[in-house]
Amino acid sequence: MWFGAAATTLLLTLLVAWAVLGYYRRELASAQDALQRYEDAIPVVQAFHASDAVICGGRICTNADPAGQQAGDRQQYRQARPRP
Incomplete structure (x- = not known):
């Protein structure tokens, strides 16, 4: 009985950790895409400012x-x- 409860608790903990890790990986990928768009815009803004x-x-x-x-x-x- 104790072994089953411990195994279930461990399984639920791993499942929640996997879900949280997936969420943060998607958020990180989204932030990296936004940062890349901003970095691509830097030369355009610099050229406009210099002109x-x-x-x-x-x-x-x-x-x-x-x-x-x-x-x-x-x-x-x-x-x-x-x-x-």
């Missing part, structure tokens, strides 16, 4: 540099001037 650009009407407006570097398959994009 003479503002948000206007839900879009980005820049003060384009005529002598700036060009990009795109048809060279249609031009580098913005640096912030003063």
Whole structure:
């Protein structure tokens, strides 16, 4: 009788520990995904901050540099001037 109660208690303890571990593993994976998204956004934010650009009407407006570097398959994009 005592052996059965001890085995049942151990089994329930292991089951709860397994469930808690699974929960924390999912939470950790979610936090790592969010951190990766933030780290991927850092270069974009740094480039926006370094450029003479503002948000206007839900879009980005820049003060384009005529002598700036060009990009795109048809060279249609031009580098913005640096912030003063």
